[in-house]
Amino acid sequence: MRAKIVFLIAVVCIVVMTIVGCIDNFKTEEVPTFTPISTTVPTITPTIDKEAFIDKYTEAKEIFKYESYEPELKANESENLADMYYKRGLFDRSKDKYCEAAKFYSRAEEQDLKAKALFEEAYKIAPTEYYKEICRLYIDASQSHSKLMDYMSSAMNYMEKACDYYEKENYEAGEKERKKANEQIIRYNIEIESYNTLVEKIDEIEGW
Numbered sequence: 001m002r003a004k005i006v007f008l009i010a011v012v013c014i015v016v017m018t019i020v021g022c023i024d025n026f027k028t029e030e031v032p033t034f035t036p037i038s039t040t041v042p043t044i045t046p047t048i049d050k051e052a053f054i055d056k057y058t059e060a061k062e063i064f065k066y067e068s069y070e071p072e073l074k075a076n077e078s079e080n081l082a083d084m085y086y087k088r089g090l091f092d093r094s095k096d097k098y099c100e101a102a103k104f105y106s107r108a109e110e111q112d113l114k115a116k117a118l119f120e121e122a123y124k125i126a127p128t129e130y131y132k133e134i135c136r137l138y139i140d141a142s143q144s145h146s147k148l149m150d151y152m153s154s155a156m157n158y159m160e161k162a163c164d165y166y167e168k169e170n171y172e173a174g175e176k177e178r179k180k181a182n183e184q185i186i187r188y189n190i191e192i193e194s195y196n197t198l199v200e201k202i203d204e205i206e207g208w
Contacts (some may be wrong), residue, residue: 043201049175059118063111064145075156085165091164091166091167095163095167098157099157101152101156102153106149123139141195154181157181161174
């Protein structure tokens, strides 16, 4: 009887030890770590096309400095002749020359706006802050010069009409057109200060 009791106690001990061991194993079992998937989109650095910038920038400068300047010079010549004929009372000749001058000024304005558009494109792909600043100044300068050419073109058109009225001896109507021309000249004189300031800044930065 005593041997049976000892046997039962031994069995109970074995069972208890087995259960405790299982619990310990369960506690120490490592839980797999969850690694979240990254949703960050990699930053893509845009490639600057330096050759495209150089092409647009040099073309814009060529148009602004020469292709706009040439028709402006021709407009000045036509205007000077028109003024000479006007002072002599040769209204038929002055009328034709004012018309010619107006067309040349309009052509110069078109070139300015073309240059401005190219400078804007060049600004977007400028490779350095230096060239961004230069392009910004050229954009403002070409815009300013286009206004100057528009004012002069309008003034020449008004003078053409004035001469036509004078030729027909309608002096009252002619004076009204002449006053309109003078108003455009005043606008020109105001804008020219802003334009000259921009050109001075460009020359200073470029070292000219």
